[in-house]
Amino acid sequence: MGVERFEVIAPKPEGTIPDEFIRSENEQPGITTVRGKVLEVPTIDFSDPDEQKLIRQIAEASSNWGMYQIVNHDIPSEAIRNLQAVGKEFFELPQKEKEAYAKPLDSDSIEGYGTKLFKEVSEGNVTKKGWVDHMFNKIWPPSVINYQFWPKNPPSYREANEEYAKHMHKVVEKLLRLLSLGLGLQGQELKKASGGDDLIYLLKINYYPPCPRPDLALGVVAHTDMSIVTILVPNDVQGLQACRDGRWYDVKYIPNALVIHIGDQMEIMSNGKYKGVLHRTTVNKDKTRISWPVFLEPPADHVIGPLPQLVNQENPPKYKTKTYGEYVYCRLNKIPQ
Numbered sequence: 001m002g003v004e005r006f007e008v009i010a011p012k013p014e015g016t017i018p019d020e021f022i023r024s025e026n027e028q029p030g031i032t033t034v035r036g037k038v039l040e041v042p043t044i045d046f047s048d049p050d051e052q053k054l055i056r057q058i059a060e061a062s063s064n065w066g067m068y069q070i071v072n073h074d075i076p077s078e079a080i081r082n083l084q085a086v087g088k089e090f091f092e093l094p095q096k097e098k099e100a101y102a103k104p105l106d107s108d109s110i111e112g113y114g115t116k117l118f119k120e121v122s123e124g125n126v127t128k129k130g131w132v133d134h135m136f137n138k139i140w141p142p143s144v145i146n147y148q149f150w151p152k153n154p155p156s157y158r159e160a161n162e163e164y165a166k167h168m169h170k171v172v173e174k175l176l177r178l179l180s181l182g183l184g185l186q187g188q189e190l191k192k193a194s195g196g197d198d199l200i201y202l203l204k205i206n207y208y209p210p211c212p213r214p215d216l217a218l219g220v221v222a223h224t225d226m227s228i229v230t231i232l233v234p235n236d237v238q239g240l241q242a243c244r245d246g247r248w249y250d251v252k253y254i255p256n257a258l259v260i261h262i263g264d265q266m267e268i269m270s271n272g273k274y275k276g277v278l279h280r281t282t283v284n285k286d287k288t289r290i291s292w293p294v295f296l297e298p299p300a301d302h303v304i305g306p307l308p309q310l311v312n313q314e315n316p317p318k319y320k321t322k323t324y325g326e327y328v329y330c331r332l333n334k335i336p337q
Contacts, residue, residue, distance in 0.1 A: 030215025059182030066277030
């Protein structure tokens with residue numbers, strides 16, 4: 001296909017990595033990570049019967065952190081294990097089998113294996129890359145699912161992803177309602193503003209193989225998510241980092257917790273009350289890290305802007321109103337918003 005895949009070009013002599021994976025000194029995790037301290041972002045019990053307390057906790061975490069972890073969320077641990085097992089199995093297949101699900105070069109869709117997202121940053125004559133391979137699948141609503149990009153091997157891939165999406169749907173409904181109430185809005189306002197029943201769940205599998213020089217490379221560079229909200233489960237290999245007060249910290253891993261990221265569209269709709277989180281991913285010398293974020297996205301033609309109920313003379317709009325498709329185009333092509 002004429003596409004260089006990460007797993008094909010990465011291997012080098014022991015203890016070295018290709019120049020395109022070496023980040024600048026102001027990005028290298030070996031230099032920029034705060035050592036000896038793990039960031040304990042807020043942990044929220046999603047089953048707490050005191051709804052007012054839950055609303056307050058989620059609103060505060062979304063405003064002050066932009067990242068938190070929810071536990072007791074009613075997604076069975078078995079559903080999470082199955083999702084992780086089939087994703088891991090797919091990435092351990094021979095390269096030729098994975099290529100069968102690669103995004104066509106002329107496709108406008110993000111779905112498929114090994115897709116590139118942002119325009120890569122060039123330093124001198126070297127185009128910088130992340131130490132990662134990935135797969136995208138839309139898993140909700142049923143009307144947007146394209147099974148062409150869902151692996152048939154392992155055979156249980158579809159069943160595991162559909163089961164996870166079914167449970168995720170309940171979490172999303174509750175989370176958007178609580179976020180809405182936290183802004184002083186009616187419970188359904190944020191869901192309606194996000195696209196209602198057309199809200200898309202875009203699952204990404206990030207696969208970060210062992211890296212000989214994890215002090216020099218990044219899996220994913222510093223960014224905020226373009227989504228409304230991102231809901232992520234990782235495996236047990238440390239890698240998620242968040243920026244707090246201008247410094248980078250490892251985020252504490254909690255088994256079976258859902259990591260919540262406030263995305264750009266939620267920040268826009270809330271007119272800045274809820275804040276998107278700047279985060280990145282490091283890699284490990286000996287172990288493979290894998291994560292499964294689900295990006296909650298409006299349809300491309302859906303218009304997103306500060307909600308009128310949250311704007312007045314004292315609090316004018318801080319963001320432009322535009323379609324989600326326009327926002328994504330500008331972001332991916334590094335055009336100012």
